[in-house]
Amino acid sequence: MHSLNLVVHDNIPLFKCSYCGKCFGFLESTSYLKIKMRGCCWYFPKYKLIDIKNILNIGREDFIKEIANLTNSKIEKYHIEVLGYFDDEKYNKLKPQVKDFDSTLFFKLCPFFDKNGCRLDFTLRPHPCNLYLCREVIEACGLEYESYNRERKDYFAYCNYYNDLLAKELQNNKINLIDNFDDSIKLLKQVHIPKFDFRRLREIQIKFENEIAV
Numbered sequence: 327m328h329s330l331n332l333v334v335h336d337n338i339p340l341f342k343c344s345y346c347g348k349c350f351g352f353l354e355s356t357s358y359l360k361i362k363m364r365g366c367c368w369y370f371p372k373y374k375l376i377d378i379k380n381i382l383n384i385g386r387e388d389f390i391k392e393i394a395n396l397t398n399s400k401i402e403k404y405h406i407e408v409l410g411y412f413d414d415e416k417y418n419k420l421k422p423q424v425k426d427f428d429s430t431l432f433f434k435l436c437p438f439f440d441k442n443g444c445r446l447d448f449t450l451r452p453h454p455c456n457l458y459l460c461r462e463v464i465e466a467c468g469l470e471y472e473s474y475n476r477e478r479k480d481y482f483a484y485c486n487y488y489n490d491l492l493a494k495e496l497q498n499n500k501i502n503l504i505d506n507f508d509d510s511i512k513l514l515k516q517v518h519i520p521k522f523d524f525r526r527l528r529e530i531q532i533k534f535e536n537e538i539a540v
């Protein structure tokens with residue numbers, strides 16, 4: 327039996343699913359790469375201002391500087407994206423057709439994934455990473471997932487709202503991450519934003535009908 331829980335550390339939530347990393351044969355975990363068991367870690371992490379602010383609040387300015395200096399990072403005015411691997415050659419050769427799913431993801435790998443899974447503590451990931459669940463897990467949770475779904479939507483709305491507000495703060499001060507990185511970080515550290523009020527969610531026992539664990 328597997329479980330899903332909500333874990334929170336200082337305004338940063340995680341949907342902790344005990345099945346993640348053990349999934350094989352799920353649509354989202356399909357991999358045409360050498361690394362097969364990478365779950366749905368095909369995402370190229372995009373750190374929005376709200377993620378940067380949360381990470382600064384836990385005292386990890388060093389990590390923000392580290393990702394900003396990676397050769398595979400793309401710094402934009404109001405976010406930092408860390409690019410991963412995409413086997414475009416294989417994709418162009420195979421181009422699998424899948425209904426309602428972007429099949430390029432089968433050929434992608436997050437730069438923070440290593441053989442033991444994600445090498446970042448969850449507090450250092452952008453929020454979509456921590457709250458994403460594949461359709462198979464959601465389905466296996468049944469009706470009980472509704473409270474998690476609502477929490478996810480509310481936290482995303484909170485992030486969008488305060489992300490816009492932080493961008494406006496930078497604009498009002500005529501600075502951005504591309505042209506004034508250090509000043510932007512200094513300002514983000516100073517701005518106060520209220521924390522999200524998380525609900526207490528009950529653990530869900532997940533039961534897959536045809537469990538394929540490896």
Ligand code: SF4
Pocket residue numbers: 343345346347348349352354355364365366367458459460461462463
């Ligand atoms: S969300 Fe689903 S596909 Fe992604 S790692 Fe967890 S079980 Fe695997």
Ligand code: SF4
Pocket residue numbers: 366367368369370371436437438439440443444445446451452455
């Ligand atoms: S940051 Fe971690 S959890 Fe997010 S996609 Fe990359 S390896 Fe997966």
